[in-house]
Amino acid sequence: MVSTLGGLQRYFRVILLLLLALTLLVLARFLLTDLELVTPLFGGQAKGPPVTNIMFLKTHKTASSTVLNILYRFAETHNLSVALPAGLHVHLGYPRLFLARYVEGVELQQHFNIMCNHLRFNLPEVQKVMPNNTFYFSILRNPVFQLESSFIYYKTYTPAFLRAPSLDAFLASPRTFYNDSRLLKNVYAKNNMWFDFGFDPNAPREEGYVRARIAEVERRFQLVLIAEHLDESLVLLRRRLRWALDDVVAFRINARSALRDPPGARDPGARAELVRAGLAPVRAFQPQPLGQLRAELGPRRLRGEVERLRARRRELATLCLQDGGEPKNRTQIRDLRLRPYQSGRADILGYNLRPGLDNQTLRVCQRLVMPELQYMAHLYALQFPEKPRKNIPFLGE
Numbered sequence: 001m002v003s004t005l006g007g008l009q010r011y012f013r014v015i016l017l018l019l020l021a022l023t024l025l026v027l028a029r030f031l032l033t034d035l036e037l038v039t040p041l042f043g044g045q046a047k048g049p050p051v052t053n054i055m056f057l058k059t060h061k062t063a064s065s066t067v068l069n070i071l072y073r074f075a076e077t078h079n080l081s082v083a084l085p086a087g088l089h090v091h092l093g094y095p096r097l098f099l100a101r102y103v104e105g106v107e108l109q110q111h112f113n114i115m116c117n118h119l120r121f122n123l124p125e126v127q128k129v130m131p132n133n134t135f136y137f138s139i140l141r142n143p144v145f146q147l148e149s150s151f152i153y154y155k156t157y158t159p160a161f162l163r164a165p166s167l168d169a170f171l172a173s174p175r176t177f178y179n180d181s182r183l184l185k186n187v188y189a190k191n192n193m194w195f196d197f198g199f200d201p202n203a204p205r206e207e208g209y210v211r212a213r214i215a216e217v218e219r220r221f222q223l224v225l226i227a228e229h230l231d232e233s234l235v236l237l238r239r240r241l242r243w244a245l246d247d248v249v250a251f252r253i254n255a256r257s258a259l260r261d262p263p264g265a266r267d268p269g270a271r272a273e274l275v276r277a278g279l280a281p282v283r284a285f286q287p288q289p290l291g292q293l294r295a296e297l298g299p300r301r302l303r304g305e306v307e308r309l310r311a312r313r314r315e316l317a318t319l320c321l322q323d324g325g326e327p328k329n330r331t332q333i334r335d336l337r338l339r340p341y342q343s344g345r346a347d348i349l350g351y352n353l354r355p356g357l358d359n360q361t362l363r364v365c366q367r368l369v370m371p372e373l374q375y376m377a378h379l380y381a382l383q384f385p386e387k388p389r390k391n392i393p394f395l396g397e
């Protein structure tokens with residue numbers, strides 16, 4: 001009887017200890033989560049006012065219009081000056097190397113807060129326009145996807161693409177179609193991101209040369225976003241710029257309709273082919289925004305931040321967009337101010353807004369979906385009311 005009692009006591013003690021351990025575990029987990037909730041967002045982040053002097057090197061076909069929309073909205077909301085293309089131009093001199101004189105009003109106003117339109121990077125000239133404490137960042141995309149996007153978008157403009165019957169044919173034998181001598185029109189066909197950074201896309205593929213150029217980029221650019229991990233990249237951008245969540249929430253701008261995609265470019269052989277053909281020294285860029293973020297925030301917090309960003313985007317899509325945010329093709333977009341510029345063989349998608357939005361909501365929603373050219377023209381009119389408006393011809397189609 002005594003031994004049975006002793007056995008029961010031991011049994012209950014073990015159960016009690018297990019329960020205690022379980023309670024502690026639950027409590028610890030709760031406390032940890034709770035701490036994350038109560039500590040200010042991005043605890044450990046350098047404190048200070050939001051960063052407002054920013055140079056974004058907008059590379060081609062890399063989700064850069066989505067980032068541009070973020071910067072335009074921030075500039076407009078905070079009444080910041082933007083280095084916009086002069087006169088009726090829509091680029092800052094691209095594909096020529098950037099010169100300060102391509103910026104409207106540069107002779108009157110020496111420095112601007114934000115520079116983000118397409119340009120070919122040329123640091124000394126950029127420095128004439130941007131303040132010393134400017135935050136420099138850019139964006140890169142997997143060169144295979146970038147080239148696929150570029151091929152369709154510039155199909156009817158770039159000689160190398162014009163001559164190629166299909167993307168597969170181009171990838172199988174790029175030299176058949178690409179000609180160095182037509183560089184300025186062929187920039188979209190070879191190492192386009194490399195070219196945008198101001199480098200020579202036809203330079204010999206020497207390891208030392210490539211490494212030296214990458215070191216230059218690393219010295220100047222505080223951050224390089226990766227299109228394939230855009231949400232994580234935006235979390236990191238927000239952290240660096242000390243911005244609010246809504247400042248970096250954006251819808252996908254300038255996407256192509258899937259119906260017109262040619263098959264083939266995404267097969268694994270295509271990448272090898274691209275690299276073999278010398279089309280992608282950019283592959284040597286290996287920035288690690290995800291690695292940096294995981295180290296800074298920890299994987300659980302990073303997941304939480306990305307989820308917060310996505311949840312807010314879903315919320316805004318429900319608030320602003322027709323049909324739950326389903327992108328629309330050019331014929332479906334009724335408001336010309338919201339119809340994106342169309343190019344080559346691409347069917348570039350945009351959005352319709354929900355009818356019946358009140359004025360304040362309409363303003364916010366319009367800006368979230370306003371295509372790049374229209375937004376640039378809008379900012380230009382605000383910044384230079386005395387100048388003739390930018391002419392956006394396709395609006396009249």
Ligand SMILES: Nc1ncnc2c1ncn2[C@@H]1O[C@H](COP(=O)(O)OS(=O)(=O)O)[C@@H](OP(=O)(O)O)[C@H]1O
Nearest residue numbers: 060061062063064065066149230252253254255256
């Ligand atoms: N959020 C997000 N995530 C991933 N990818 C995105 C995103 N936003 C835009 N995109 C894709 O980027 C392509 C358009 O790039 P750009 O805006 O840089 O084009 S442009 O040079 O300004 O014309 C275009 O690629 P393709 O659809 O492959 O053509 C867009 O779909």
